Amino acid sequence: QVELVESGGGSVQAGASLRLSCAASGRTFSSYAMGWFRQVPGKEREFVARISWSGGTTYYADSVKGRFTISRDTAKNTVYLQMNSLKPEDTAVYYCAADVYGRRSPLDRRAYTYWGQGTQVTVSS
Secondary structure, X not given: OEEEEEEOOEEEEOOOOEEEEEEEEEOOOOOOEEEEEEEOOOOOOEEEEEEOOXXXXXXXXXXXXXXXXXXXXXXXXXXXXXXXXXXXXXXXXXEEEEEOOOOXXXXXXXXXXXXXXXXXXEEEO
16 A cells, blocks of 8 residues: 655745645655646646656646746655746645556546645745
């Protein structure tokens, strides 16, 4: 079993930065591709970023390219989302997730078999 716990969310002003962390425990973390998703009330959970298990391949939603960076530290079993130049429209609950099998498109939330509980990010103008 894999447990994922997000941290690092908070309330900030537009233009500020936050770094989210997702700590994994249980099964080996380094063999999983990891993704970040976000969700606001009344909307579908949307893809934000993804990183391969080796860290060599990343994908980003167009809305965050150039501002967000996903990375991982396999020794610490942790994946990060560095968020710079935050905008009010980035306000959401952010979730990390693990893709064990790679059987679906990486942007599809259904590809991810383990999910964290989410951390709230609020950006004020």
